[in-house]
Structure formats: C-alpha cells, structure tokens
Amino acid sequence: MQQDSPFLHRHSLKFISIFAQSVDCVTCDKMVSFIYFFSSLLAGLDSDESYEGLSEASFKDAKGFDCSTQKNNGSVRHENGIKKHRSSLPAPMFSRNTVSVWSILKKCIGLELSKITMPIVFNEPLSFLQRISEYMEHTYLINRACSLSNSLERMQAVAAFAVSAVASQWDRTGKPFNPLLGETYELVREDQGFRLISEQVSHHPPVSAFHAESLSGDFIFHGSIYPKLKFWGKSVEAEPKGTITLELLKHNEAYTWSNPYCCVHNIILGKLWIEQYGTVEIVNHRTGEKCVLNFKPCGMFGKELHKVEGYIQNRNKKKLRAIYGKWTECMWSVDPQAYEDHKKSEKKGDNKTKKNKTENDEADDMPEVLETVSVVPGSTLLWRIESRPAHSAMMYNFTNFAVSLNELEPGMESILAPTDCRFRPDIRAMENGNIDEASRQKERLEEKQRAARKERAKRDEEWRTRWFQKGTNPYTNSEEWIYTGGYFDRNYQNLPDIY
Helix, strand or coil: CCCCCCHHHHHHHHHHHHHHHHHCCCCCCHHHHHHHHHHHHHHCCCCCCCCCCCCCCCCCCCCCCCHHCCCCCCCCEECCCCEECCCCCCCCCCCCCCCCCHHHHCCCCCHHHCCCCCHHEEEEEEEEEHHHHHHHHCCCCHHHHHHHCHHHHHHHHHHHHHHHHHHHHHCCCEEECCCCCCEEEEEECCCEEEEEEEEEEEECCCCCEEEEEEECCCCEEEEECCCEEECCCCCEEECCCCEEHHHHHHHEEEEEEEEEEEEEECCCCCCCCEEEEEEEEECCEEEEEEEEEEEEEEECCCCCCCEEEEECCCCCEEEEEEEEEEECCCCECCCHHHHHHHHHHHHHHHHHHCCCCCCCCCCCCCCCCCCCCCCCCCCEEEEEEECCCCCHHHHHHCCHHHHHHCCCCHHHHCCCCCCEEEHHHHHHHHHEEEEEEHHHHHHHHHHHHHHHHHHHHHHCCCCCCCEEEECCCCCCCCCEEEEECHHHHHHCCCCCCCC
C-alpha cells in the first residue's frame, strides 16, 4: 500500500468516525494517541513513537521538577573547563487528557489524514531534523572504532553504534515537528568531537539529509531519510528508506547500512506499543566483512521483544563473532560457537515452559518486558544505554542528549543560519510552556510555507536546496542527497525567510 493512497485515507477516516461514535469507553488519552500516531505516520514521519510502554530503563518521575532554574535558554555552565549542557527543559510537558477527541474527528471526515493539521499538544518540542541528530548521542563508539587497529574490532564498534542510534526512540510518545522546506539544524559538540548539519531537502515526499564529521578529521557520517509506510489493520509499519554511511578516514573504510523496520501496534484497540524488526546488514566496503544483525520481532510468546542478534563474517561468510543484546538496553560480543551452544541450552529450557497461545482479532497484548540480557560467559560488552534524567517522563521522555538539542546559548544568534530549528517560534514557545502561542506560530508557519509554494508555482520556479544536492552514494550506487560543503564558512546570504 502506497503511503499517499487516497483510498487508504478516505476509508481509514470513515472507520475512525464510526469507531469514535460507537466506543464510548475508550479514554481520551488513548483515542488522541491513536489519531496522532496514525496521522503522523501517514504524513511520512519516522515511526519512532510508543505509548505508555514500560521502558526497560524504568525511568521514574522526580518528585520536585523545578523548571525555574531552566527558564534562561542562554545559560552556559562549565565544569573543569568543559561546557555543560542543560539538564532539563524550561517547562514540563503538557497533558493530553484535556483535548476533545470528537472535535478533532468530526473535522477529519472525508479528508486525507496527511492533509490534517494535528493539535500541537501531540508534538514534542523538537524538529525531526533534531531527532535525526540523536544518531550522534553515542559518538564515542565511532571514536572507538577510529582508534582500533583491527578491522574486526572496528566492525564490533560500528555495529554497536548502529544499534545505539535507534535506542532513543523507545518510549518517545511525542511527534517531532515536521521540518519546513529549507529548514536546517546545526549541532557542534566539542565534548564529543563532532559537528553536524542537516537540511530538509524535500517536502513532498519529505526527505531529510544530514552530514556529520569529526572535529579531528577521523570520520564522516552521512545519509538521507525518507520512510515508506504500510497499514496492516491493527498496526502501522514504517520502512526507513535511505542508506546511512560511516567513513573512517584514517583506515580508508566505508560502512553502509539501513535502519530496521518500526511497527506501532494496537492503533485501533488496546495499548499502543512499539517494536523494531528486520535485518540490518552493515558492510565494510574495503575488507568485505559484514555484520548481519537481526532485530527480532516480538514473536508469539513475546520473549524476543527488543532482542538483536547476528554475526560478523568475513568475505567468505565465515562467522568471526556473534553480536547480541537488546536495542533498548545493551549489546555484547562473543565467540560464535559459545553463543550457539548457549542458545541450544536456552532452547531446551524453553521447551519445558511454553504455553499454548492462539491468534485473535483483538488487541495485540504487549509482552512482559524482561529487563535483562542473558550474558554468555566470555562475552565483551560493546555498548550499554545511559539512564535518562530522573524527571524524563515530564520532559517527553527525552534523553540527556535530547534535552540539550534546542538549547540556545549566548552568541548563537549571530553564528547560526537563520533557517536553524532553534529559531522556530512554535518549537521555542512549546518548550517554554506557552502552548497557545506555539499553536498560533505553527499555523502561521504552515500557511507561510503554503503561500511560498504557490508563489513559486506561479513563477514556474523550482525549489533549490542550499547545502545538499541529489547524487549517488559511491559505495552502494543508490540515490542520496550529498553534502556540497561550505555551511561552516558561515556565508548565509540568500537563504529563504521561512520563519
């Protein structure tokens, strides 16, 4: 099913209206979550949200979340000479319980979901471009790969990085703001040794391109994201199309891969929950080594939920190391034979405890979350997720890294491009707790973008990207938006006025 199918939009909304009128026992929060999930997915955003799931990191609310110390977006703190980033948002998130569900539904009848502007309360105060930058949260794994002399060890570090890049998606119930055409985001983190630039290069279909590079010249990390979506009745599946490339310059190596599928369950009935599954093949184009990772689907008994396992193999397909763990928790490496022996012993135990389970048309119950990975003796830890802030649940379940992404420090206004996400007034207003102003600004920006598109059509003008151009990935020969350079020269003349 194509994501822009009018049939899907019309009939899905017809069902929604009938469902909303006939089921009066569904909580407002549940119905609202279904609407924003479905609409954001069909609009072409990454399916990276979940709802009310139990995080494996078990993040609990802090009793006294004090926002008063965070009102100044421009505060800069230093500790031992290292710049410290903020640890909380200026204001806690809004409750979605007060939203009138039917007031939204009755306006949707006969319309396409992708054309509907959803209330801003369903968002989180980040742009999708900023969400992409969360790939870089565990940059230390890339730096580790750069420092290793053995290609097998480098592949282990790269595999851990590829898994860690999707870890922040767990428990994120807020939809990021759709980037405006021409919107950019710059992130420079001297403490982690990289800088990144991203740009929204297409609006229909939505395509976001990014380019990150080491401050010491050790690596380049780049790609473009354009998800494809399918509706399966009880769930929505997103395939994150686009190749991700990591180049380790000192080793003259390039690694490529694509992210796993993402599925949101129970969009009609039951509690929404998320899983990621599919095969991720990481290729070292110089040595021919591959790491083939299987993001396991939940399965009938739920034991496989969040599990990742696979092998690193040489160009002759000989298994060199086994990689295993959970994308929500940690990843380990061990000798392949030891891993296979361990799996056999576990399987014997499972056969004694399995219970029968039948398929039905009701909600897909979320399996019980097991918080530990069974570690095989002799394993080496590759990566472990960091704890989120104690008050993360009051901050859209942001990680520490995500909390800092929209921070506007003193002096930034004169350095950043005027198209940077940090200058978006709707995101800034929402972050500061002014939901009414955020909603007004969001509507104004969307209308301004539509007017600009109509004006270009009248003049028969095509949109021109500034920092990226369409090209070919030299390692995979697939189409990709390639960074043309020059952003950090700070020449921002002739940039569009999008805000």
